[in-house]
Amino acid sequence: MITITTTITTATTMLADAALHRLLAWTSPSYPVGSFTYSHGLETAVEDGRITTAAHVTAYVEAVLARGGGWIDAVLFVHAYRAAHDDAAFDALSELAAAFRGSSETALESRQQGGSFLSVTRKAWPHPALDAFAARNGDHPMAHATVMALACAVHAIPLEPALHGWLHATAANLVSAGVRLVPLGQTDGQLALAALSHAIPAIAEKALVTPLEDLGTAAPDLELASLSHETLYTRLFRS
Numbered sequence: 001m002i003t004i005t006t007t008i009t010t011a012t013t014m015l016a017d018a019a020l021h022r023l024l025a026w027t028s029p030s031y032p033v034g035s036f037t038y039s040h041g042l043e044t045a046v047e048d049g050r051i052t053t054a055a056h057v058t059a060y061v062e063a064v065l066a067r068g069g070g071w072i073d074a075v076l077f078v079h080a081y082r083a084a085h086d087d088a089a090f091d092a093l094s095e096l097a098a099a100f101r102g103s104s105e106t107a108l109e110s111r112q113q114g115g116s117f118l119s120v121t122r123k124a125w126p127h128p129a130l131d132a133f134a135a136r137n138g139d140h141p142m143a144h145a146t147v148m149a150l151a152c153a154v155h156a157i158p159l160e161p162a163l164h165g166w167l168h169a170t171a172a173n174l175v176s177a178g179v180r181l182v183p184l185g186q187t188d189g190q191l192a193l194a195a196l197s198h199a200i201p202a203i204a205e206k207a208l209v210t211p212l213e214d215l216g217t218a219a220p221d222l223e224l225a226s227l228s229h230e231t232l233y234t235r236l237f238r239s
Helices: 002-026 042-047 054-067 069-082 087-099 104-124 128-137 144-154 159-181 186-207 220-229
Strands: none
Touching (some): 002 144, 069 104, 069 144
C-alpha cells in the first residue's frame, strides 16, 4: 500500500511539473511568436508625449488588460479553454476572437502571433487536438488567445494559472515595449510589472465569470492610439 501511494503521488507531481514547464515556455518572451514587435498603440502614446514615465506605462498597460484588447483576450481565453473539447463551439469562438479587434494593426498583432504559436507548438509540444484544429481552420485567421487556450486545455494546464500566465505575458510584453520606447530603466520596468501584478488577479477573477454577451471594450483612447499608429512617419513596432 505504501508503494502504491508513493507511485501515485510521484506521478501527480510529475504531471504538475510538466504542465508548469509548458506554461512557462509558452508565456516566455523567447517563445518565437514575434510578440516583441508589437506595442498595442503604446508607441503612438509615447510619440504624442502622453507616456513619459513608468507610472504612465503602468496605467496604459492596466487599461489594455482591464478595459481594452487585453480584456477581450482574457474573456475569450476563458471561454475557448472551456470549449476546447467541443470542436464546433471552439471554432465559433476562434472566429469571433479573430474578428474582435478595433484596428487592422491590433488584428495583425493577434492573428500573426496566433498562427506562429500554433505552428511552433504543434512541432515542439504536439497534440492531436492542435493538428485537428489546424486542419479545420485552414488559412482562416486565428487569435493568439484562443489558440493558446486550446493548447493549455489539451495539455492539462489548469485554467486559472493559464489565464494568469496569459495576462502576465501580455503585461510583460507591453512594459518591455515601454522600457524601449520612453525609454525607461530596467528597474522602472520591474516596478511597473510589480504594480500590474496587483491588478491582474482581479482582472482574471472577473474574466472567469464574464459571459460572452457582456464582452466589450471601454478604452477609446487605446483604440485611437492604435489607429493613429498606422500613419506614424517612423515606427519601431508593428502596432
